[in-house]
Amino acid sequence: MSVTAAVGFLAAGVACGLKTSGGLDLAVVHNVGPLQHAATVFTSNRCKANPILWSEQVMQDGIVSAIVLNSGGANCYTGTRGFQTTHATAEAVAERLAISAGDVLVCSTGLIGEQLDLDKLTAGVWDATRAVADEDGASEAAGLAAATAIMTTDTKPKQAVRSADGWTVGGMAKGAGMLAPGLATMLVVITTDAVLEPAQLDQALRSATRVTFDRLDSDGCMSTNDTVSLLASGSSGVTPELSAFTEALTEVCRDLTLQLQADAEGAAHDVAIEVVGAVSEDDAVEVARAVSRSNLFKAAIFGNDPNWGRVLAAVGTTGAEFDPYGIDVAMNGVQVCTAGEPDQSRDLVDLSPRAVHVLIDLHAGDTGATIWTNDLTHDYVHENSAYAS
Amino acid sequence: MSVTAAVGFLAAGVACGLKTSGGLDLAVVHNVGPLQHAATVFTSNRCKANPILWSEQVMQDGIVSAIVLNSGGANCYTGTRGFQTTHATAEAVAERLAISAGDVLVCSTGLIGEQLDLDKLTAGVWDATRAVADEDGASEAAGLAAATAIMTTDTKPKQAVRSADGWTVGGMAKGAGMLAPGLATMLVVITTDAVLEPAQLDQALRSATRVTFDRLDSDGCMSTNDTVSLLASGSSGVTPELSAFTEALTEVCRDLTLQLQADAEGAAHDVAIEVVGAVSEDDAVEVARAVSRSNLFKAAIFGNDPNWGRVLAAVGTTGAEFDPYGIDVAMNGVQVCTAGEPDQSRDLVDLSPRAVHVLIDLHAGDTGATIWTNDLTHDYVHENSAYAS
Known part of the structure; x- marks a missing residue:
């Protein structure tokens, strides 16, 4: 219905x-x-x-x-x-x-x-x-x-x-x-x-x-x-x-x-990018959206590669309030980065499920937001390179 | 040297x-x-x-x-x-x-x-x-x-x-x-x-x-x-x-x-996005950069598909000064869009060479700028999904 x-x-x-x-x-x-x-x-x-x-x-x-x-x-x-x-x-x-x-x-x-x-x-x-x-x-x-x-x-x-x-x-x-x-x-x-x-x-x-x-x-x-x-x-x-x-x-x-x-074109993963610890909802959305638009991050997810450096590289392009060296990142429950330093081994992260959760704690406030995105896959490139023909 | x-x-x-x-x-x-x-x-x-x-x-x-x-x-x-x-x-x-x-x-x-x-x-x-x-x-x-x-x-x-x-x-x-x-x-x-x-x-x-x-x-x-x-x-x-x-x-x-x-990773085309007729260099750069970041546009170029609608869809996300229905678009010398309407047939556009030139005339001023980008290819996805492993 x-x-x-x-x-x-x-x-x-x-x-x-x-x-x-x-x-x-x-x-x-x-x-x-x-x-x-x-x-x-x-x-x-x-x-x-x-x-x-x-x-x-x-x-x-x-x-x-x-x-x-x-x-x-x-x-x-x-x-x-x-x-x-x-x-x-x-x-x-x-x-x-x-x-x-x-x-x-x-x-x-x-x-x-x-x-x-x-x-x-x-x-x-x-x-x-x-x-x-x-x-x-x-x-x-x-x-x-x-x-x-x-x-x-x-x-x-x-x-x-x-x-x-x-x-x-x-x-x-x-x-x-x-x-x-x-x-x-x-x-x-x-x-x-x-x-x-x-x-x-x-x-x-x-x-x-x-x-x-x-x-x-x-x-x-x-x-x-x-x-x-x-x-x-x-x-x-x-x-x-x-x-x-x-x-x-x-x-x-x-x-x-x-x-x-x-059902997004060619997607192999559904990625939820959740930002917490932001001073405003706008900041949280800006940060999460920046990550969702990083082709390098998205291609890494396709490859089941927990490349959290690409998360932080995207975070760093924003104007949100945060200390760049005070950020935590967790991927599918494994805290790979704490306060800007490597924490748990990336080898512990299992990205084989379709659902991926990236949690970014800015430690700057008490507001959050989630952006939903997908990975960047061969099928995405294929579908969108052949669409008009 | x-x-x-x-x-x-x-x-x-x-x-x-x-x-x-x-x-x-x-x-x-x-x-x-x-x-x-x-x-x-x-x-x-x-x-x-x-x-x-x-x-x-x-x-x-x-x-x-x-x-x-x-x-x-x-x-x-x-x-x-x-x-x-x-x-x-x-x-x-x-x-x-x-x-x-x-x-x-x-x-x-x-x-x-x-x-x-x-x-x-x-x-x-x-x-x-x-x-x-x-x-x-x-x-x-x-x-x-x-x-x-x-x-x-x-x-x-x-x-x-x-x-x-x-x-x-x-x-x-x-x-x-x-x-x-x-x-x-x-x-x-x-x-x-x-x-x-x-x-x-x-x-x-x-x-x-x-x-x-x-x-x-x-x-x-x-x-x-x-x-x-x-x-x-x-x-x-x-x-x-x-x-x-x-x-x-x-x-x-x-x-x-x-x-x-x-030599960009996995690229099959070198794309120059030239914006002319802008009221300022900042406007021209903003418009050209928006197009250079459209994955749909970039995947189309990989597929040799002169999908100029994706160019305009990207242009429309910017805050630059222009009349959305007064824009011309040419691809590799073929004017596919004049004042927001289809002009020459997209079938005339040859995107098989590695070099691609997209010319966007905003008809709003007399300033221009070029952004250089690449297409979005299977090899890009491959290289960047397997980088850390």
Whole structure:
């Protein structure tokens, strides 16, 4: 269950020929209300794709009736014609669902700089909206089809659900490469039947993404198309405490984040870089992110090599507060460095499990943060050197 | 010819067992004067190796009589004992050359977090200083031996020389992985027989490194041990115009920089990322550096894939002044993107040559800069996943 777990949402995933494989490549999620409240977080990349430019306009009133998502092309750097394609897609959805195009979010993912085939998109919208209108549009299978249709190099669909006192929040995500902050080449749709205002949804979503999707930094590359959307139908009739809702939403986001990490392109290890003893959360994030972006560190992890010198070399590039010779480093529970000197033997570190935990104690304060990343592997190079061809 | 090209310098490279291969691993360069003026640029990494901590003290008076360099170990994060090893190495050189230990720079390169064997170092210093004192310490062969002894994963020694009206500047460099700014995991020794004061050397060296070594960003990783040193013997008796000297020095630095790029670990392409139309040099460097650090872009280049969307996705992460939809991109002479829209077909771009030129026109000003980088290859992953083992 994912986007159809909450009451008031219909979904579909269809194949319209955008993917050369013939797989599912277009999804629609329809919020049948009674509310059509929404919040979104978009990529902070200044080179924004056409669907982002469109969806930013849609979000000005916080009202979203439907979202249409396609894989098979990012519709980014495709100029005026590309924007018209996005616009026409929203219009097609609106016409079929008898809603306003100004309430239709559009998301695209795939190669940059190539025009999308509008005829295929339109046919896909026709099929998907017909499927949505079917009685099984609210089914688990419909949610799974939508989660499958947004996949690119993902090897499996990603879904998560949490339920509480009479309301539910669930979602789907895609993203396998270009995973980095602000956000992580991801398209995420989260739905809830809780009764919440757009401003409350916005507050909850920003709070949740800040400590989940924004902490996933698989390969340091930021996408032009990232969108995380949260749609509320209000159909449960229940207005939860915002803190309780934010907590459940954060759990859904964290669940999806870890699924994205586990399916990152070519990855052989899932690495959690935890910084403690920082004077601020910003410092902890800066330090952990620097390590997550060190290709030398990431290649060493791939080789099961506990090369903690590469951890410290990355830490030293940051402006965080610390004494460079007062730092401890532990890898998978073995404290290899204490106060800047070798401690336990690196030979004791077992990096053969997929899960790797790097603990860095700055001994400067009492705050911490974790960044999730992956190793740098032959498969990553292979997948990303052959992507467009 | 390299460090022995200028008159007044003796060099040697010997094997003392730090490298398990048995190769040359310790070099000494002796400035026999009459001047012992010097300038240095050290890594801006806050996690500095012991030789950096030592050499920073040596540089306080701008006087350097000799420099001793070893491969086979970085002597970084090795604590008090590691600092004592650096100190003892300088003392050994000083005693053998009858100079002050406070005038001996020390450089180390290799794995972080492992103690160096002081007995081997001392024996190496003994051999090297004896060789330096031999008549052929000023020979081309001696310079080559020194350039060879500082190699780690380098496949060839790197040397460069420029001569002008009665004076000469020449140097050697090592560096193959962890090539990034401030500086590029490099050890560089440059010598000159020009008559210049330490302050003049410092000004010339900072001017030269700013547009050469600091513009090399092979893999985005910053070393703990980088040192670029410039030693002046004054033995030519000629005091050049500082501008002419800086120009020759910059040529030597650029020559060495391009040799480092061409020998970067596992690289299959040498990529020049040239940004023009920027409002400031800082903007141009920021944009070019962001592209040079995009693993997705670098993997695409390895695959001979002119994926210009990944160029723009990296450009969009910067804070430089530009209109995101007013940017042009050309790859190896083919303008694939004009004002944010596809222009010539990507199929026209030939990335099979080792040299790749990416030209990004921001159309925001009239300043530019180039960053030199490499592609992300299977061999890079292989070399850096198996380094410590």
